Amino acid sequence: MSLQDSNAERRNLTLISLSFIIYIIGEGSLTENELRLQVISVTFRDIEALTMIVWAAFAWCLYRYAVVNRGAFVDEYSRDINSLKDHRFLISYLNHLTGKSIRSRNSLNFLGGDSSLVVESLHRKGLFFYARICEKKINISIENKVSGERRVENGLYELVRLGGIRGFFVSVRLLFSAAIFRPSFFGYISPYLLSFFAIFLAIDKYICKETSIIASV
Incomplete structure (x- = not known):
């Protein structure tokens, strides 16, 4: 065998x-x-x-x-x-939690060189998940795909904890989505x-x- x-x-x-x-x-x-x-x-x-x-x-x-x-x-x-950082359910939760307009790279509605709030990384520390949000300039290729990104100097940089009841369910969904998909x-x-x-x-x-x-x- x-x-x-x-x-x-x-x-x-x-x-x-x-x-x-x-x-x-x-x-x-x-x-x-x-x-x-x-x-x-x-x-x-x-x-x-x-x-x-x-x-x-x-x-x-x-x-x-x-x-x-x-x-x-x-x-x-x-x-x-971390690869789930642009999923719609996470972005929706973060927008509701922070009151900011965080965008997903999957939306592909950026203008070339535009600066936008995006989730830079997603990680777990202890019992909680944390999303690192920052302002970046997004470059779009001819195929309407993200070809590059860089932080905006002196732009917003914030670490957000996924807390509360809704944050708990979002965290569980992240775990299951990563396990299944x-x-x-x-x-x-x-x-x-x-x-x-x-x-x-x-x-x-x-x-x-x-x-x-x-x-x-």
Whole structure:
């Protein structure tokens, strides 16, 4: 089985989890205690020891993925949230909160060289989200796309906290929008889901096996 993924830890955990899932659901077994490794076949006499080694390898892949990717996920998810800084629901909330006319880059109704209030960045600090609002000159290309922007000297610069009940719901929507419509969240959590599903199947199979043994006695 091959999987194209530049993240080695994610690839390893995904492959071993899928192998476990396929083996358990397909009720796989070793034919005459034989396991084929690439071009050679190896016969194992102690299947229990082999099982423990495989589970140890699974645990190692899970551990390595958790350690290596935790920090990377936080950075990628923060970038995904920041990419929502021009969404209409956020701009509408900020205009209502500040009483200012903040504009979205997605509106594409700037005049060349116009200065406008825009959300420069969006980030979380503690339990709250903060929007950094500043005045910028927006340059529009021939294709009606933002080709460049720069801060206006001595222009407005303000850090706004998304507070209150409405701010809470806007923050929750930001989190869910980043999770659903951006790649980092599911890219990070999917190997965990596969690995936990593999563990659940293994436990369920073991319980069913022990139950059948007790019932047959």
